[in-house]
Amino acid sequence: MSLMLSHTTVDARDPYAQARWWCEMAEFTPKEGVRPGSDECYVATGDGYTVLFILVPDAKTVKNRVHFCMRPKDRSQDAEVERALALGAGVVTDFRSSGGWVVMADPEGNEFCILADRHTTGE
Structure with missing residues (x-):
């Protein structure tokens, strides 16, 4: 028997606000049931991976x-950092x-990194 990664869960004081913020920040797509007052809000990445804000x-x-x-x-990395700041993130x-990268915090203080863009790193 083997395991398959189902989704990543992020604890949140306001799952809806966090889900909406990440949809704006990372172009995630809200799944059914993402609404104010929800205890669980699922979003999907561009390649279909699921993140749960609970x-x-x-x-x-x-x-x-x-x-993340x-x-x-x-x-560019600089443009994404500026966009994150404009959306309410902090450095x-x-x-x-x-x-290198920039460690940032979303509106609830959860850290995430914005890496150098591929043009800079040659990846």
């Missing part, structure tokens, strides 16, 4: 043990001066 009573208090690493597709740590 209601929890407590706020985030320490560093994430798991986080996002790579720009058709914009946690910025490694761009050494050609």
